[in-house]
Amino acid sequence: MTIDILLFRTTLAVYALATGLALADILWRRPILGRHGRILLWSGFTLHSLSLASRYLATGFPPLSSLHESLSFFAWAIIGTFLLFHLRYRLAVLGAFVSPLALVLMIFGSAVSSATAAPPPALQSWWLPVHVALAFLGDAVFALAAVAGCLYLLQERMLKKKKVSSLFYRLPSLQVLDNLNYRCLTIGFPLMTLGIITGAIWADRAWGAYWSWDPKETWALITWFLYAALLHGRLAIGWRGRKAAVLAIVGFALLLFTFLGVNLLLSGLHSYVSLGTL
Known part of the structure; x- marks a missing residue:
């Protein structure tokens, strides 16, 4: 077992413990x-960063081109985004809903092949880490927006029915x-927009055209719109509340389809990278 895989599996275990503690806090109201769950989450994020760094050192390429690597990086970006937002807004309760999402991605990543291989020649470019990192960082922020949207709808429903649970008192307003x-x-x-722009520039360098209406490009554009x-x-219109929450959830669902569904169900220029992100 290579060091990056050992660190990956250790990270998965730490994230699982952190998720369990966060959910226990919500269920039994034990702050x-x-x-302790957030301390573990910080520890897991540190181990996860070391895992990605060791993967890069072992292969010589950014760990972003296979399905295993892309799932790992996406989970890392989601946890990192939550931790940064927590430092700024102190919304600790969101960790109980964000960490399970990252944990599922890590479990999925552990179930697929973790074999290392050099990306195809067309993808051996410094545009790879720029494009993919921007896209995933944007997706991670939108994941947090979707979680906030789900909690908004949940709390609104409890208020309308005038049936509040103990969770209600733990949620932000x-x-x-x-x-x-x-x-x-x-x-x-802006991160998503820059991801699409850098992807178009990279496509021109790799395939000779900025845009080819490849399935992933098409669905990325739909999501962007x-x-x-x-x-x-x-x-401009003042959308707030329920409508914004629903659209945030729908948008993230489209992001997940663009990330995984397109590669699994449709064929195109982006499909040959071992079901990866590109």
């Missing part, structure tokens, strides 16, 4: 469990969740 949704949109959308409409709606 000390949540604090509707206003805070809506503001978080908007903040994620203003950060994630949805988030562009959401941002326009919030800025």
Whole structure:
């Protein structure tokens, strides 16, 4: 077992423990469990960073071209995004809903081949880490927006039915969740846009055309238009609350389909990288 895989599996175990403690905190209202869970999450993120770095040192290529690597990097970006937002906004309770998503990605990543191989010649470019990292960082921010959207709808439903559970008192207010949704949109959308632009430049260098209407390109553009409409709606029309929450969830579902569904169900220029991200 290589050092990067050992670190990956250790990270998975630490994330699982952190997720368990965060959920236990929510279920039994034990803040000390949540604090220990966040300490483990920071520890897991550090181990995860070391895993990605050791993978890079072992292969000589950014760990972004296979399905195993892309799932690992996506999970790393989601956890890192949550931790940064937690430092700024102190929304610890979101960890109980964000960490399971990263954990599922890590479990999926552990189930697929982790064999190392050099990317095809067309992909051996410094545009690879630039394009993919920008795209995944944007996706990670949108993942947090989707979580905020789900919690908004859950809390709104409890208020409308006038049946609140103990979870209700742990959640941020509707206003805070809506503001978080908007903040994620203003950060994630520029990252996604830069990801698409750098991808187009890279495509021209690799395949001689900026845009070829490949399935992944097409679905990425569809997703971009949805988030562009959401941002326009919030800025120009005043969309707030439920509509913004629903669109944030739909947008992230489209992101997941663009990431995994297109590679699994459709063929195209991006499909040959071992079901990876490109």
